Amino acid sequence: MKTEMVVGNRLLLRLKIEVMVLMKCHEQPDPERKAHFVDFVDRGKTQKFKFLVMGLVGPSLEDIRKKELLRNYSKSTAMQCCIQTMVALRDLHGIGYLHRCMKVLLRNLYIEIYALET
Structure with a gap:
């Protein structure tokens, strides 16, 4: 609520x-x-x-990582989360709305992916 x-x-x-x-x-x-x-x-x-x-x-991805996994997600799981997030944003954009945190999300996503590749 x-x-x-x-x-x-x-x-x-x-x-x-x-x-x-x-x-x-x-x-x-x-x-x-x-x-x-x-x-x-x-x-x-x-x-x-x-x-x-x-x-x-349910719990946030961060809560699951901290309380249940006790470690970071695998690259595969992280990419699946990214894909689902992008699909949800596509659906939100499809009805004419842009999430206000989109710029921050994209910047952080770029930083995380860049860090994983180096």
């Missing part, structure tokens, strides 16, 4: 946009195009808060 105050700095209020994007993701007719997005459950508003209820997701 995500919450946001009803009153606040308009530049920081992003929940409405997240709801719109998530709803648009799940309106895709092709099930493969929405496979990487969390399930949309509900949205609403009280006098003080706006909220978005989403389906549960």
